[in-house]
Amino acid sequence: MAKANDFFIPGLNIPGNTSNKIGSMVTPLTVAQIGGLNTLGISMARLDFAPYGLNPPHTHPIGTEILTVMEGALYVGIVTSNPDNHLISKVLYQGDVLVFPIVAIAGLSSQNPIVIIIANAVFGSKPPISVDVVTKAFQVDKNVVYYLQTQF
Template sequence: MAPYILALTLLALVSSQAIASDPSPLQDFCVRDKNSPIFVNGFVCKDPNLATPEDFFLPGLDKPGNTMNKVGSSVTLVTAAQLPGLNTLGISLARIDFGPNGLNPPHTHPRATEILTVVEGTLCVGFVTSNPDNKLFAKVLNKGDVFVFPQGLIHFQFNPAMSNAIALAGLSSQNPGVITIANAVFGAKPPISDEVLAKAFQLDKSTVDWLQAQFWVNN
C-alpha cells in the first residue's frame, strides 16, 4: 500500500507543476464581461453570441507613454483588463518607453515569463537568479535584439543613451502582475517597520525613514 500512496503523491506533485500557469481555455474565447458583479480568478465570460470584433481590438499602442517621472520610463500594459478578448488566453503585451537614461526599475512578474524586443534605441537589461547564487545575467540590446526574463525573477531595463528608447514585451499571462522591489519594500502601506528594514538592508533607521518618505513611481 505504501508504494501506491507514494506514487499518488508524486503524481499530484507533477500535476501541480503542470498547471502552474494560466489555465488553458476550454472554448474558442471567453471575452471579459465588464458588467458582471461576480468575482472569480480571472474574469467572467460574456455570452459568446454577443462578442464583437471590438472585444479583440485595442488602438493606441503607437502613442508614447509619459516618461517625465523620477525613473524616466513608462509602461503601457495590454492585459485582459484593457483588452477583453485576452481573457483566458494566457498572454499579454506591454509597450515600454524610456527617456534619456530612463530606467524600468528592478521588478518581478509573479505570474509570467517576459520576452522583450528593442524597437528603438539601446537598452542594458538583466535578471538575477534566486538564492543562494543571485547570479546576474545582463546584456546590452540594440534595435531588433530579443531577451527573455524567466518568471518570477528580479529584472530591469535601462536606457544608457541621451535619446529615447522603445521596447515591446510579451508576457505569458493575461494578468502577469508586477512587484517593483523598491516600491514594495519602502512604499508599503502601512509601512514595514524601519527596524526590520534597517536590519535587512544594513542601513541606519534615519536612512530607512528617508527612503520610506519618498514618492515611488509605479511602472
C-alpha cells in the same frame, strides 16, 4: 456575444509620456485593456524610456516575460534568486530579444501578469514594514531606510 472590439485596441504606436521621476512609461495591454485576452494566457506592454530612464526592479509572479528592443539601446539585468543573487546583464540593441527595453514590446505568459515594483512594496507598504526589519534585510543604516520610506 463577442465583438471585434473585445480583441482590439488602437494606439500602441503612440509613445508614452516619460517626463516623470523614473523616465519611463509602461503601456500595458492586459485583460484590463483588451477583454478578449481573458483565459488566453497572454498579454504585452509597450515600454518607453527617456535617456537614462529606467523600469524599476520588479517581478511578474505569474508570468514569464520576453522583450524586443524596437529602437535605441537598453541596459537590462536579471538577478538570480538565492543563494547567490547573481546579476546577469547585457546591453540590447535594436532587434535584440531577451527573455526576461528606448522602445520595447514585452510579451508575458499571462492575460493579467501583475507587476510588483519591489521598492514600492518594501518602502511604501502601509503600514510601513518595521525599520529594524528593513535595515537588517538590506544591510543599510536606519537613516537610509527612513529616507527611502519618505519617498513613497
